[in-house]
Amino acid sequence: MSAPAIRPFTAQFTDAEVADLRMRIAATRFAEKETVSDRSQGPQLATLKELIRYWGEEYDFNRVQTNVNAHPNFITEIDGLDIHFIHVRSKHENALPLIITHGWPGSVIEQLKLIEPLVNPTEHGGDASDAFHVVIPSIPGYGFSGKPTATGWGPKRVARAWAELMGRLGYTRYAAQGGDWGAIITDLMGAQAPEGLVAIHTNMAGVVPSAIDAALAAGQPLPDGTPPLTEDEKDTVAHLKSVYSHVFYAYIMGDRPQALAGIADSPVGLAAFLIDHDAASLELITRSFDGVPEGLTRDDVLDNITLFWLTNTGISSARLYAENKTPFFGVNGVKIPVAVSVFPDELYPAPKTWAEQAYPNLVHYNRLPKGGHFAAWEQPELLVNEVRTGLRSVR
Template sequence: MSTTSEGTAVRPFAFEFPESELDELRQRVRAARWPEKETVSDQSQGTPLATIQELARYWAEEYDWRNIEAKLKALPHFVTEIDGLDIHFIHVRSRHENALPLIVTHGWPSSVIALLKIVEPLTDPTAHGGDASDAFHLVIPSMPGYGFSGKPTAPGWNPERIARAWAELMKRLDYTKYVAQGGDWGAIITELMAVQEPEGLLGIHTNMPSAVPPEIEQALAAGNPLPSHLQFTEEESVALEQLGFVYQHVHYAYMMGSLPQSLTALADSPVGLAAFMLGPGLPLIPEASPEGTDGLTRDDILDNITLFWLTNTAISAARLYWENKTPFFGARGVALPTAVSVFPDELYETPKSWAEQAYPQLIHYNRLEKGGHFPAWEQPELFVKEIRTSLRSLR
């Protein structure tokens, strides 16, 4: 790893949360002041009172942060200053020769915790049903303002800047050829890396493609009728219906995109933070039932929310929506080789016709039978198989 100067040094990173902070968290959860029950029988008014109360009870009485903390600490963590900001990342090098470097980017409301289940299968494939030729060196950064990365103190850390920072990070790690992957914000940042075409980036994989034709994206985002001259296949019509629903129910994004600092209550109340992240308009975080859904458990959910709480990053993370000026789903003009995995419970199921238009070098397109917005978290086995298969031609 390059450590040519103190300012650009890659430094080992360690963290510790004292028991007093966990005790305070439990006290705050127990002291929550509850609103009255919702007046409807569904989730149209937000997280149901019974759901968040049960999660809070479990959080205060049974949940143990130390379990996920141990899993995090078992991995090698580093930090390096890029463009004046400390960037935290997990870096696991495979023991297999000729492993392909891969940088994977999380989204919101998630963190590096949502990617932990794929670390061992990707870096040590022979121990997880794969071949040595499937091995990856894995780099998993925390986005600015998220987790253990620094919090920007001035405007400017938008997705384009993060994309450039990720290219600098891979260069600083002496990776001359690598691939990139992402979902949610990670998908946007990964695609912007491909648009910027930094030296060494061979291609990308996305599980939330920005493949919507521009005139359709513009109409949907503005709430306008679709152009009358356009004809759609059945697959495209389904995607349009899904996208229409998304744009009508992204109130959380509008709130963070317009007035993130007004959400200060999320930094003051852990129960408020949890309720906001569990809202029905958010990217498919399941209800807080004992077994969870989509492969997630209550512990999975609370691991992630607790990291936001302990690092006090609810507001610094929300500002990414304020910084963003790029469309969420509109095609960006990616020219590099691109692999697309379509999970059925994603915000929208990308039609192959749109993917072929958006990515002229489409090297892989596959529709999965199950999985949602965070497949590496929800369905890690399926996700790992997709990564191995879809990026094989770029080795």
């Protein structure tokens, strides 16, 4: 039996699809202004008005397909579902294959800034020995990948599919990297330890002891018998208490994704939902629409929202939360080498003590000076350096 085909793919949206989006943007009906002076009620009306104005009047709707098509794209069927991926091989000998996974509310748009520095390190401040062959798939239900029509496509199945993809591409030795869902999928790959996977790198490490994680998720005190916490561990607990009190988008998508049908019909509804992931990211995005871009530009933000709209993946992507049976931040039993990068505005700062317990083969741990949850998108240079350094010992 021949191997399943790998088919070239070109991202292309029709004029009619773009015209329909423009019409909907022009017809936006806004809610009234928030009753507070901060972002505690979510994206502020002024931010949404400027986003919609810029989207409708100045944004280049060709950006998404142009930027995606700047790299080789492919589709292959795995376990009955079409999987889209970008695949860029390095010219450097002995480059290490690396599969990089995005999260929610992201897409392959998040990782585009990583490709050239990882593939061509000598042109971006690195050595030839730092080179990677890069594979960036779209999670099922996201972007250009197929949308599951039945239950069962949770993170564990995605992790197995990624191992199948790397084998299908002929890679017998490779590493994996991810943040957000990408971190969870990458962690699960590490736990599954498929043949050929030599190490993982994560910028949202799964290190929280299960009893502590379960108590915090339930809004309960730490369990009796919890060892005294270090200052870093106390800081982590404080962050997680806040996270579990405010990630209502995750609870909604995990329980009632179909109730979000309005984001498939309203551009401003989709935009408001996608930019309200966490407080630090919303602040960063708000600044970009206030004319003070740092890490993310208006175009960056709208590239991702536009991809979600034109592929109609607001609901299909949400179902990953409903499929998930894995704790977001818990320990998954990874035994292979692991590199951990901690960005200060991440949902929680993974303490080194817990990282050492969760990952007995921890080969790299570093706290970065700036950056948040979407590190590949916000601080690509820092993340590239972390990936190079963190995986150097396993080459």
